[in-house]
Amino acid sequence: MTTTTPNLYNEAIRRLADGFSSEFAEFCAADERIHELMMDLASEFVETNIPVVDEDSQHDVASELIMSITVTKV
Numbered sequence: 001m002t003t004t005t006p007n008l009y010n011e012a013i014r015r016l017a018d019g020f021s022s023e024f025a026e027f028c029a030a031d032e033r034i035h036e037l038m039m040d041l042a043s044e045f046v047e048t049n050i051p052v053v054d055e056d057s058q059h060d061v062a063s064e065l066i067m068s069i070t071v072t073k074v
Contacts, residue, residue, distance in 0.1 A: 021073040029071040038066050 028034045042062035052058050 025073045
């Protein structure tokens with residue numbers, strides 16, 4: 001059995017992941033769980049960083065934040 005050097009192995013892993021990254025982004029974007037997670041994170045962000053007192057307004061700002069981003073391959 002041949003031992004693969006760490007640099008070749010790491011490069012192979014990066015290339016394999018790169019080949020699937022667009023498909024993975026589409027998979028994530030289509031999954032309802034990502035939207036729920038993003039809403040939880042956006043709500044937490046708004047509560048911590050944006051001084052909006054009204055709970056409905058906090059929800060609206062969090063929703064707008066989510067609509068302004070997308071899951072995509074970098």
